[in-house]
Amino acid sequence: MVDPVLEDRNPWGDKTSYDKWVESEEVPVIKGYYVEDLAAVGVGPWKRKGGLGAIIRMEGAEETNDCYVCEIPPGASLKPQKHVFEELIYVVKGRGATTIWNDGEKPQTFEWQEGSLFSPPLNTRHQHFNGQGNQPARYLAVTSAPTVINLFHNVDFVLNNPFQFKDRYSGESDYFLGSRNKLYTGVEHFQETNFVPDIRSARLFPYGPRGAGGYNSKFQLSDNTMVAHVSEFPVGTYKKGHRHGAGAHVVIIGGVGYSLMWLQGQPRMKIDWRVNSMFVPPENWFHQHFNTGAAPAKYLALRWGSKKFKMGKAWGTREDVKKGGDQIEYPDEDPEIRALFERELAKNGLTCKMPPRAP
Ligand SMILES: [Fe+2]
Structure with a gap:
């Protein structure tokens, strides 16, 4: 033995x-x-x-x-x-x-x-x-x-798996033609569709919770557990900082600007972007998007988080961190965030269109 x-x-x-x-x-x-x-x-x-x-x-x-x-x-x-x-x-x-x-x-x-x-x-x-x-x-x-x-x-x-997921697709001849697209409205807007001809010009809707007078729409494709959304925000504005889970691939499809990403209490990482730049905020890192260009900024996020096929933790991305959520309201952000934005805008000869910060 x-x-x-x-x-x-x-x-x-x-x-x-x-x-x-x-x-x-x-x-x-x-x-x-x-x-x-x-x-x-x-x-x-x-x-x-x-x-x-x-x-x-x-x-x-x-x-x-x-x-x-x-x-x-x-x-x-x-x-x-x-x-x-x-x-x-x-x-x-x-x-x-x-x-x-x-x-x-x-x-x-x-x-x-x-x-x-x-x-x-x-x-x-x-x-x-x-x-x-x-x-x-x-x-x-x-x-x-x-x-x-x-x-x-x-x-x-x-x-090399022969299984056919007939619940997702069973050869419907109009599957990619948009004839069965659905739009769900509410605070958020969801479009259920299997083909978007040009996501850069897809229909968007006002979206208040993230600030900046932004527009947004979510896209549920092919009955996936992963989804997409598009967000647009105006010249001279930036969105609220927020955090969530891993895997949101943010692809810039319009405009120029930068994003900040940071883990609470840690230094902020600055990512300068333009069309076709891509970044992914790590899990639980706050991130915040800034438009420093002369046109609206727009991005496509390819990510987890289907509302149709839910999975995992539901983050409070629309709720105040002070109340246990995962979003930082403008009055609570580090004043340096606004100051940096104004400096970056000035480099392009632009001014901040955000409401003044409370003294
Ligand atoms: Fe995000």
């Missing part, structure tokens, strides 16, 4: 199943808190996709979700894919088409362009085509791959 050998270290190493899968994809990997320009991210050949790409692992995603950019060369198409993780797709540049089908059902094809937002329903087969012969098409995809791959740690189950 031999005693088992005991070692004082973890014999399995520190990598997650998702870490290992990312390595096996053999594409460039980008890490950090923000990306300056999604259109300029360097991409390399991606064998599984049949195009070019890079996986972008933002700190603030905290491996709950993740994203990548993928480029389809001029006149080319990608290989068909199928996976048991959700995927929200935003077209960064170019135009083309996507064909979607379940085995045994009639495929259907829809066309997209720069600014389009859609999501291949969970585990459907889908193939993307570049519609232009003279320039590449590029999209950003935010996926729930980290959670799914880490949970099942079996890539074959995730990528």
Whole structure:
């Protein structure tokens, strides 16, 4: 009888199943808190996709979700894919088409362009085509791959799974045509839709709770657990600081400005942004968005938080931190936040349009 050998270290190493899968994809990997320009991210050949790409692992995603950019060369198409993780797709540049089908059902094809937002329903087969012969098409995809791959740690189950989620998609011929879109109104506005032709010009509605005279709309696509929202706020204004869970990929789709991100009691990180910049506030970090340009600022957030398929902690993103919520009201913010904003506006020859701070 031999005693088992005991070692004082973890014999399995520190990598997650998702870490290992990312390595096996053999594409460039980008890490950090923000990306300056999604259109300029360097991409390399991606064998599984049949195009070019890079996986972008933002700190603030905290491996709950993740994203990548993928480029389809001029006149080319990608290989068909199928996976048991959700995927929200935003077209960064170019135009083309996507064909979607379940085995045994009639495929259907829809066309997209720069600014389009859609999501291949969970585990459907889908193939993307570049519609232009003279320039590449590029999209950003935010996926729930980290959670799914880490949970099942079996890539074959995730990528070669015959199960059809008929509750999400069963070949309806009008699925991507918008004929069954629904709008839910209230303090917040939700649009249930499976294809948005150009999210940059999607209909928005006044949204009071975050301040700044902003406009907003949420988008529930393809019966996902992940959702999207668009927020717009006027020249010379900034929004209230607030905090929530990980994984909100904020993509700038209009204007210029900056955001502050900080964990309570810690130094603030400043992120300067413009169209196609992206950042992800880490879980429980306050963050606050500032418009320093001469046009309204607008961003698209690709994130967790479906109201239709709820999951996890409900954050008090509309409630005052003084009352146990997760939003800082303007009178309670550090005066340096307003002072910095005024200095940044002055660099662009603009003035602050916010109500004066109480003395
Ligand atoms: Fe946020």
